[in-house]
Amino acid sequence: MARSQTPRRKRANGVESRRRILDAAVEIAGERGYEGTSIAAVSARCGLPASSIYWHFKDKDDLIAAVIETGFETWLAAFELPAEETGTPLERVTAMAAGVAERLVDAPDFLRLGLMLALEQRPAEPRGRTVFLRIRATAAQRIAEMIAALFPALGEDAVRSLTVYAMAGADGLFVQRQIHGGTVDLAAMFELHARLLHDAAARMAQEGDERH
Amino acid sequence: MARSQTPRRKRANGVESRRRILDAAVEIAGERGYEGTSIAAVSARCGLPASSIYWHFKDKDDLIAAVIETGFETWLAAFELPAEETGTPLERVTAMAAGVAERLVDAPDFLRLGLMLALEQRPAEPRGRTVFLRIRATAAQRIAEMIAALFPALGEDAVRSLTVYAMAGADGLFVQRQIHGGTVDLAAMFELHARLLHDAAARMAQEGDERH
Amino acid sequence: MARSQTPRRKRANGVESRRRILDAAVEIAGERGYEGTSIAAVSARCGLPASSIYWHFKDKDDLIAAVIETGFETWLAAFELPAEETGTPLERVTAMAAGVAERLVDAPDFLRLGLMLALEQRPAEPRGRTVFLRIRATAAQRIAEMIAALFPALGEDAVRSLTVYAMAGADGLFVQRQIHGGTVDLAAMFELHARLLHDAAARMAQEGDERH
Amino acid sequence: MARSQTPRRKRANGVESRRRILDAAVEIAGERGYEGTSIAAVSARCGLPASSIYWHFKDKDDLIAAVIETGFETWLAAFELPAEETGTPLERVTAMAAGVAERLVDAPDFLRLGLMLALEQRPAEPRGRTVFLRIRATAAQRIAEMIAALFPALGEDAVRSLTVYAMAGADGLFVQRQIHGGTVDLAAMFELHARLLHDAAARMAQEGDERH
DNA sequence: AATGAATGAGGATTCATTCAT
DNA sequence: AATGAATGAATCCTCATTCAT
Structure with missing residues (x-):
């Protein structure tokens, strides 16, 4: 007692x-x-x-890996998936981008760490890096599927290119935000990114069509 | 003797x-x-x-700062400026992007270091970071001027947005290259980037025009 | 087991x-x-x-400061205070001096360190020096009180001077001992010191008296 | 040219x-x-x-030794010897002390260094320490001679004791000055020191006389 | 008379990690 | 589940000194 x-x-x-x-x-x-x-x-x-x-x-390696893992989990958990699969391709791409932009604003710690790990090129790769890259890969996969679904006429290569470009834009805008802080309007920039990606996809789809 | x-x-x-x-x-x-x-x-x-x-x-701080400084100098020195200022805007944007892509392929060490420094957010900022950001700022300035020159109808905000997007694309593609290595065709991706930037600029310029 | x-x-x-x-x-x-x-x-x-x-x-700074602190504590602990507050002023001053002399003989390490620190005048003062000076200040206070008690006729200034002289003699004799080793009979020298201090105090007290 | x-x-x-x-x-x-x-x-x-x-x-050893040597030389050079060997013993002792006090005020760097060296007790003694001690020894010799001259009745031991006490007082007052700065009136303190030394010498001389 | 460059030894301090409790 | 204490290897950097010029 x-x-x-x-x-x-x-x-x-x-x-x-x-x-x-x-x-x-x-x-x-x-x-x-x-x-x-x-x-x-x-x-x-x-x-x-x-x-x-x-x-x-x-x-330490284990700790950092856990940081990446749980960081990603909480990050993902914050996503409310739009679920409703309707709207024009442009609308849907834009909605997706808006979601990412929103998430990117306030969860920078884990992502910053992830990017730093990704950039490193040391002989004994930290496990956290592997984990981060795996996560990114599945994210890229998701994006690729979305593009393929919205623009069925696109060939494999085109989808791959667009996916790389989509990821690159996201990474790059994130970096800009890190460097310039609030000055960078992530929402607006991601809207632009979505629009350009959509236009590019649309054009590529058309070109591909014509070729056949 | x-x-x-x-x-x-x-x-x-x-x-x-x-x-x-x-x-x-x-x-x-x-x-x-x-x-x-x-x-x-x-x-x-x-x-x-x-x-x-x-x-x-x-x-060590001084050493790293010097690494960034001389790294950038040699990087710049490798640029053969196109000099001839002719061609359509698209051609010129594409040429510029091609140049950057080329430089990006084989000088990654100093850039990777710079990006890592840029991502860090530690209290006592390494001098190398400051130097790197300064360099980037002048590069961004150069890009902004080019955009403004090619699309005189663009407002200040539009130029700023496009500049941020241009830098973001470059950073992001560089990151993709670091992560996926040779798989990523930098030349092709930068050509795409240039094209999208050009189209966006053209559209914005037109929209701005119509508004007045 | x-x-x-x-x-x-x-x-x-x-x-x-x-x-x-x-x-x-x-x-x-x-x-x-x-x-x-x-x-x-x-x-x-x-x-x-x-x-x-x-x-x-x-x-290291913390270590040295701790050395001074605990050094002083053990040094003080070794003092068996005479307690009995009787005897002529000369006897009491002499007793006190004898006590100090005794302590000074076999605890020189910490005191030598303290003196060296006290002599240094470097911009960033080691904490050990501060500690040592604080300790000395309270010791001086104790001496001043004793003098004032034994010679009530003394003015403030006279007490201060005698205190400084008392401390100086102790420091100086300690230094002599460090330099010349056993050759210097600390007990005898401190007895002389006590006697001279006493005489000076007595004379000053008398002079002060006559003046009023 | x-x-x-x-x-x-x-x-x-x-x-x-x-x-x-x-x-x-x-x-x-x-x-x-x-x-x-x-x-x-x-x-x-x-x-x-x-x-x-x-x-x-x-x-480095050589440099420090040279510092002590030349420091002492310039220090000595500043002394204007009273030369005239007249006056009562008290006057002469006081004059001597006044001279030392004066020199002590503005040449502390070399003396401080000397004292620090003197306090050190390391296995491989710096040459500067040896030099400083030699200088001190001759100074002590000078003092002893003066005391013996002024008080011929004193025995060897008494002279030695008084010399030690004289040096100790000087060292100690110097230390007080280092610690408390301008607060300590060196001139006054040395005058007191001289007086006490003189009285002690006089008494000892008399006691010695009576014994025979 | 002077100095730019170099160097091995050693300075204080922090590192990731372990282990007995 | 947690922690006080310990530890060898590594950290950055300064040391006194030398040597070719």
């Missing part, structure tokens, strides 16, 4: 701790990249001793 | 050494980013002891 | 380790001063790796 | 350079002690490259 007087708190709570560590880690890693993220810094920011971090994660 | 037989143990040659250090540093920093670049690694790759690196550069 | 045979490689014991580090540090710093004290040397003398020192102390 | 157009300056001038180096070195060493004085810092303060310092001085 005397025991339960000091209530809850400090009653070791794994889930909570794990979350706190991850929260601290995204912030730091999103600011400073993989190497710039020291366990000591994460420990300082989350208030748990470094050794506790090792109770929850095998090693 | 007999004297010059042994090359006399490391004849002091500042310029040469500095170059060797910078060469080693771009490679490493381009692969692993700022934090990932250890002075010891640079020392190992260039053959000079770490303390010698500090003769040529005040600090 | 079989288990506890090997003392299990360095059983963690914070308090013990901290003490060992401090012990090693006083010795070295007392011999060579602040800059002359390398963490590596301390590590070597106390047997703990350098990195362990940093578990116990934030920095 | 064309040669002498750019006049004097930079016309290598050994004496000048040597002086600049020494000036820089006293300042720095007087602030930070032996170990705290880096050749690089001296080089920065005097404007000559580190390698030039090695042209004028064999090594």
Whole structure:
């Protein structure tokens, strides 16, 4: 009985701790990249001793990978899929782009980290990089399917090119936002991106048609 | 005569050494980013002891900044400006894009480093980041001027948007290339980028015209 | 049971380790001063790796400050206060001086370090210096009170002068001892110091009296 | 002829350079002690490259020793010896003390350095320390002779004690001045010191007399 | 008389990680 | 579930010194 007087708190709570560590880690890693993220810094920011971090994660690599994973999960969870599959192709491409733009505005930490990892080219690739690239690949797959569905006349190569261009635009606009901050109107830029992609797809579809 | 037989143990040659250090540093920093670049690694790759690196550069920060600076200089030097200012706007935009694409293929180290620095958001900003952003800003200025010249009907905002989009596309395509390697046909993608930019500019110019 | 045979490689014991580090540090710093004290040397003398020192102390500055602090504490603890407040002024001053002389003989490391720190005049003052000066200031206060109590006729200025002279004599004799070693009979010299101080105080008190 | 157009300056001038180096070195060493004085810092303060310092001085030890030597020379040079050997013993002791006090006020760098060296107790004694102690020894000799001359009745031991006490007072007051700055009125304190020394000598001389 | 360049040893400090409790 | 203590390897950088010119 005397025991339960000091209530809850400090009653070791794994889930909570794990979350706190991850929260601290995204912030730091999103600011400073993989190497710039020291366990000591994460420990300082989350208030748990470094050794506790090792109770929850095998090693730094594991921690960063988890950051990417859960970061992506929460990012995805925020998406309310438009579901209704109606409207002109332009409308649908634009709607999609608007969704991405919206998500991009306030979840930059995990994405920034991901991009940094993606740019690195070191011999022993961090697992977080692999995870991030896998996620990107499935995203690209999704985009490719959408393009193919909206413009059935497009050949495989055209779809591939457009997909690459679509991803590139998203990455690039994200980078612009990182660099120039609020100055860049992500919503407007993504609307432009959607429009240009749509026009390009439409033209390519037509050209492809004519050729046959 | 007999004297010059042994090359006399490391004849002091500042310029040469500095170059060797910078060469080693771009490679490493381009692969692993700022934090990932250890002075010891640079020392190992260039053959000079770490303390010698500090003769040529005040600090790691100074070294990285110099890497960005000279990296950009050599990058620019490789550009053969088309000079002849003729052709349709589309031709000219495309030519410009082709030039950039070409440069992007084989000078990725310094650019990758620059992008990584740009993405970082640490409290004490590395000087290299500042330098890189300054360079980018003048590049953006150049692009804006070109767009304004080719499409005089465009308003300020339109030029700004198109410039951001142009830079974003370039960054994004560079990132795609880093991630997917040779799979991405930079020349083709930049041609597409140029075309879309041109079409967008043309349409905006027309819309602006009609409004008045 | 079989288990506890090997003392299990360095059983963690914070308090013990901290003490060992401090012990090693006083010795070295007392011999060579602040800059002359390398963490590596301390590590070597106390047997703990350098990195362990940093578990116990934030920095070298922190370590040296702790050396001064605990050095002074143990030094003070060794004083058996005469308690009995009787005897002629001369007897009491002499008793006090004898006590100090005694302490000065065998606790020179921490004091030598303190004096060296006090003499330094570098822009970024080591924290140990501040601590040492604070301690000295309270010691001086104690001396001033004693003088004022024994010679109530003395004015403020006279007390201040005598206090400065008392401290100066102590410092100076300590220095002589450091330089000339056993040759200097600290006990005798401090007895002389006490006598002269007493005479000066007595005369000043008398002069002050006559003036009114 | 064309040669002498750019006049004097930079016309290598050994004496000048040597002086600049020494000036820089006293300042720095007087602030930070032996170990705290880096050749690089001296080089920065005097404007000559580190390698030039090695042209004028064999090594750091040599430089510091030279600092002590020349520091002492200029210090001594400033003394205008009272020469006239008249007056009561008290007057003469006081005059001497006044002279020392005066010199002590504005030449603290070299003395501070000397004291720091004297306090150090490291295995490999810097040559500067030896030099400083030698100088002190001759100074002590001078004092002893003066005391013996003024109080012929004093025995050897008494002279020795008084000499030690005289030096100790000077050192201690110097230290007080270093610590408390202008607050300490060196002139007044040295006058007190002289008076007390004189009284002690007089009494000792009398006691010695009576004993016989 | 002077100096630019170089260099190995050592400086303080931080790193990721482990382990006994 | 958590943590205080420890640790070897690595970090950046400064040190005193040398040497060819």
